[in-house]
Amino acid sequence: MFSGYIESILVFNGIHIIMALSLYLPFSAGQISLAQAGFMAIGSYASSVLTLHFGFPFYIALFLGGLLSALAGVLIGFPAIRITGIYLLLLTLAFGEMVRVFFLNFEYTGGASGMGGMELKTNLINVYSIVAILIVFFHRLDKSRMGRAFASMREDEVAAEVMGINIIKAKLIAFGVGAFIAGIGGGLYAHYAMYIDSPKFGFILAVEFFVFVVFGGVEIFWGPILGATLLTLLPETVRFLSEWRMIFYGLVIVVLMILRPQGLIDKKLVNWIAKRTQNPFRRKGTL
Amino acid sequence: MFFQQLINALMLGSTYSLVAIGYTLIFGILNLLHFAHGEVFMLGAFIGLQMVLLSNCHIVVAILGSMVAAAILGLIIERVSFRPIKKEYHLAPLISTIGVSIILQEIGAKIFGADIVGFPKTIQLVTYNIGPLQVTSIQLFILAFAIILMITIHLFIQRTKVGIAMRVTSENATNASLMGINTNRVIAITFMISSALAGAAGVLVGLVYNAISPFMGTEMILKGFTIMLLGGLGNVMGAMIGGIILGLVEIFSVAYIESSYKDAFAFGIMAIILITKPTGLFGIRLHEE
Numbered sequence: 001m002f003s004g005y006i007e008s009i010l011v012f013n014g015i016h017i018i019m020a021l022s023l024y025l026p027f028s029a030g031q032i033s034l035a036q037a038g039f040m041a042i043g044s045y046a047s048s049v050l051t052l053h054f055g056f057p058f059y060i061a062l063f064l065g066g067l068l069s070a071l072a073g074v075l076i077g078f079p080a081i082r083i084t085g086i087y088l089l090l091l092t093l094a095f096g097e098m099v100r101v102f103f104l105n106f107e108y109t110g111g112a113s114g115m116g117g118m119e120l121k122t123n124l125i126n127v128y129s130i131v132a133i134l135i136v137f138f139h140r141l142d143k144s145r146m147g148r149a150f151a152s153m154r155e156d157e158v159a160a161e162v163m164g165i166n167i168i169k170a171k172l173i174a175f176g177v178g179a180f181i182a183g184i185g186g187g188l189y190a191h192y193a194m195y196i197d198s199p200k201f202g203f204i205l206a207v208e209f210f211v212f213v214v215f216g217g218v219e220i221f222w223g224p225i226l227g228a229t230l231l232t233l234l235p236e237t238v239r240f241l242s243e244w245r246m247i248f249y250g251l252v253i254v255v256l257m258i259l260r261p262q263g264l265i266d267k268k269l270v271n272w273i274a275k276r277t278q279n280p281f282r283r284k285g286t287l
Numbered sequence: 288m289f290f291q292q293l294i295n296a297l298m299l300g301s302t303y304s305l306v307a308i309g310y311t312l313i314f315g316i317l318n319l320l321h322f323a324h325g326e327v328f329m330l331g332a333f334i335g336l337q338m339v340l341l342s343n344c345h346i347v348v349a350i351l352g353s354m355v356a357a358a359i360l361g362l363i364i365e366r367v368s369f370r371p372i373k374k375e376y377h378l379a380p381l382i383s384t385i386g387v388s389i390i391l392q393e394i395g396a397k398i399f400g401a402d403i404v405g406f407p408k409t410i411q412l413v414t415y416n417i418g419p420l421q422v423t424s425i426q427l428f429i430l431a432f433a434i435i436l437m438i439t440i441h442l443f444i445q446r447t448k449v450g451i452a453m454r455v456t457s458e459n460a461t462n463a464s465l466m467g468i469n470t471n472r473v474i475a476i477t478f479m480i481s482s483a484l485a486g487a488a489g490v491l492v493g494l495v496y497n498a499i500s501p502f503m504g505t506e507m508i509l510k511g512f513t514i515m516l517l518g519g520l521g522n523v524m525g526a527m528i529g530g531i532i533l534g535l536v537e538i539f540s541v542a543y544i545e546s547s548y549k550d551a552f553a554f555g556i557m558a559i560i561l562i563t564k565p566t567g568l569f570g571i572r573l574h575e576e
Contacts, residue, residue, distance in 0.1 A: 032378075079558075079561065079562045082562075083561060083562075083565055086318075086320065086520070087516075087561055087565045089320070090512055090516055090557065090561060091557075091558060091561040091562070093509070093512065094513075094554040094555075094557040094558045094561070095554075095558065097509065097550065097551075097554045098551055098554045098555065098558070101547075101548065101550050101551040101554070102551070104547060105547050105548060105551075112547075203505065203508075203509060204505065207322075207385055210382075210385075211382055211385055211386075214378050214379070214382045215382065218378075243397075244393075246389060246390075246393045247389075247390050247393045247394065249386075249389060250386040250387065250388075250389035250390035250393070251386070251390060252386075253382060253383065253385065253386030253389070254367065254368050254383045254386035254387060254390075257368075257372055257379045257380070257382050257383035257386065258368075258371045258372055258383065261372055261373050261375075261376035261379030262376055262379075
């Protein structure tokens, strides 16, 4: 359908969207996480081990990789019950880095020389199917009981608790499900790149996902999707700047934060678009 | 052997302290994790190196030069990526400093090349024998210079008028401006001082490892975070001691356990402190956000 080059960009774009959404989920509950690259590493190593050494079918391995990553997510959720804000940011950062160092020294998964030989299983269709599933999930989440609990926690944790929301449960779910999505993203990545090594999943990658989310906007899930898409495609489309594209990339980030610190998309914009594109057949004038 | 390692640890730790003091000063006043600080550190190292290479000047001159250059760089960063951003979005300045850090790293790689380079022998290498210990003149110089800088910065913050203004601003920026302190100026000065310290630390670390690369800043960011946490966010004295502690942990884990786990120890400490004592070892203040 597409040439190999464009296809690879689109697949990575899809994986980036998945990763940005995995970060957005805890974010929507007020939990900032720099651990997503670590969760991604767990998912990609776990699913690769399963397909490579145990002969599991790809989709089952993908799911189990996500599950293992979710377990780690719940684990990191426990300290998150107590700490918030910048402390949580640093704790998740430390966790991500410890995962990286662990895989660097873990001989079973290749240690410093990395792990290769996975089959090419990821393609445009399964990546974007998962993106579509996630979009439906986040759309439904917005209107669900848990989604509203997340939103109220983001606004004010104490007030949310007073209103009867089980903060501990909500935080663990936010971290666990976020980590699950990140693990899936990692599995998809491993079976596309066909080679993984631990330096790839370092601090820089975690920060990159973080930038995707804040760049696109943290108020609604379309923000991270747009942020990931723009920031993935941007360096590719400005190849004519080739030498200077990373500097250009940095400049875009700085300028956007000056002009639109809330990110590209916010609720106001979404409502405005929704009003403009209202279904003309919808009945008006009645409650 | 033990004391030899101890000296190495003190030397390394004191340079870490310099970076972490800058971090913690900026954090204390702005509540901002300054991601581009590591890049200021890296550029400081390169500027010092270039001064030595081009003009063959004394290493002290090179350090001072790189401090001035780094201070100017810090001022530019503050003007470009911090001041224009609205204050109610507390993640926006953090992201914009990430943007600046990408830009600076690229500029560093473009100008100075992506290779790892070392300092030429600028200080005559003399080895002193104190009992069983061997101390080189470079080690002594680094340790002395770092300690002098730390004492200076401590006195500056405690005694001078600007230092008092900085402390007041970090306590409560609104009240400080009501008291007639020009907080914008204080913020600019804080950025300059922090960056100057990072510049000096860059040259000193360059001397310690004799290896400078455009990517050395990223690693230092992580170390800076760890130290800042260790000492308590916004605590200058804590950052000094925290730097030494991290130096000790790194050197001794390499010497006695295994080198590839070096970083894991630093982050392990960070995680343990966050979980058990989030205000840091010496922290007394708690930040809201």
